[in-house]
Amino acid sequence: MHCASSFFSVAPDRISARDEARFFGLLKTANNTFKRTEPSRLTAIDAALIETLARYDSPIHAVLDLGISSGVTTLELLERLRATGHEVQMTGTDRSVRARLVPLPFGCQALVEPNGHVLQYEVMGRAVRPWARRLDRWTGMHLVRKLVEGQLRKPAIAQAVAGQGTEVALISPRLRENHAFQWLEDDITRRSAALIGRFDLVRAANLLNRHYFEPEVLRRAVGNAIAYMSGPGAWLLVVRTHGAADHRGTLFQMQENGMLAIMDRYGSGSEVEDLVMELSSG
Ligand SMILES: C[S@@+](CC[C@H](N)C(=O)[O-])C[C@H]1O[C@@H](n2cnc3c(N)ncnc32)[C@H](O)[C@@H]1O
Incomplete structure (x- = not known):
C-alpha cells in the first residue's frame, strides 16, 4: 500500500x-x-468547537477547511460535526492537491x-x-x-x-469518497469569487501563520478567509498547533453589523487574532 x-x-x-x-x-x-497530517491532531479543538456550537444553538451547513494537506483532520471534523447533528457539506482547499x-x-x-x-x-x-x-x-x-x-x-x-x-x-481516499465532501485547489492568498459569502464555518488550521507568509500576503489571506464567511452568525476558527498538542487559536463569530467577535480562545489565542479583528472592523 x-x-x-x-x-x-x-x-x-x-x-x-x-x-x-x-x-x-x-x-x-x-x-x-x-x-x-497527524491523525487526531485537532481532536481537542474539534470538541471545544462543537461544544460552543451547541451552546449557541448554531447549526452548521457549509464548512470550508483551508489548507487541508492530505485531509486527515478535515475528515475528522466532518465526521464529528455530522455525528453531533450538523448536516454539513464540507469544502476542503489546498494550494496543491x-x-x-x-x-x-x-x-x-x-x-x-x-x-x-x-x-x-x-x-x-x-x-x-x-x-x-x-x-x-x-x-x-x-x-x-x-x-x-x-x-x-x-x-x-x-x-x-x-x-x-x-x-x-493527494487526499485521503476516505475523505475524497465522502459524499459530503468536495475538494478544490485554491490559494488562500488569492480571492476566489466562487467561495465568497458561502460558509457558516471557515477553519484555518496551521495555515494563517506569521512564519508562512509575508505580512501583506497574510493580510490578504486573512481578508479572504473572512470574505468566505456566509454572514452574521457564521464562525471563523484560526488555530496553530505548536509541538504535538499546544493549540493556540481563536474562534470568532460574525455579528449583525458584519464585525467579528471573539467567542473562544484556545491556549493563548491565535497569533493573527488582532489582524482578524482589524480587518473585520472594515
Ligand atoms: C501544516 S498543513 C495543515 C494541515 C491541516 N490543516 C492541519 O492542521 O492538520 C498546511 C497546508 O497548507 C497548505 N498551504 C500552504 N500555503 C497555502 C496557500 N497559500 N493556500 C492554500 N493552502 C496552502 C500546504 O500545502 C499544506 O498542505
Whole structure:
C-alpha cells in the first residue's frame, strides 16, 4: 500500500488511517513539506468547537477547511460535526492537491506534481523515495535511488509536464469518497469569487501563520478567509498547533453589523487574532 499505484486503485474502505499516514508520510512536496497530517491532531479543538456550537444553538451547513494537506483532520471534523447533528457539506482547499501517476520504462511508474517535482518512484511494485534519509547509507538505498533517478527522473518529469498518465488527488481516499465532501485547489492568498459569502464555518488550521507568509500576503489571506464567511452568525476558527498538542487559536463569530467577535480562545489565542479583528472592523 506504500506505492501510489496500489494506494489509488484500492477501494477507499480498504484503506485505514494508518495506511494513509504511511503513504502520505513518504511524500515530500516541492516546498519541502510532507503531505502527511497527524491523525487526531485537532481532536481537542474539534470538541471545544462543537461544544460552543451547541451552546449557541448554531447549526452548521457549509464548512470550508483551508489548507487541508492530505485531509486527515478535515475528515475528522466532518465526521464529528455530522455525528453531533450538523448536516454539513464540507469544502476542503489546498494550494496543491493534484499529482500525476505516470508510466515509465521497465514497467516503472512515478507520482509527480504538475510542476515536475517527483514525489515517489515505483520500481517492481516497491516505492522508492526521491529524498534521502540518513539511514539510506547503511541500507544501500542511496545507490538504488541514484540508479533510479539516473534512469527515470527525466522521463517522469517530461511525462507529468506533458499531462501524461493519470491525475490523482493527494487526499485521503476516505475523505475524497465522502459524499459530503468536495475538494478544490485554491490559494488562500488569492480571492476566489466562487467561495465568497458561502460558509457558516471557515477553519484555518496551521495555515494563517506569521512564519508562512509575508505580512501583506497574510493580510490578504486573512481578508479572504473572512470574505468566505456566509454572514452574521457564521464562525471563523484560526488555530496553530505548536509541538504535538499546544493549540493556540481563536474562534470568532460574525455579528449583525458584519464585525467579528471573539467567542473562544484556545491556549493563548491565535497569533493573527488582532489582524482578524482589524480587518473585520472594515
Ligand atoms: C501544516 S498543513 C495543515 C494541515 C491541516 N490543516 C492541519 O492542521 O492538520 C498546511 C497546508 O497548507 C497548505 N498551504 C500552504 N500555503 C497555502 C496557500 N497559500 N493556500 C492554500 N493552502 C496552502 C500546504 O500545502 C499544506 O498542505
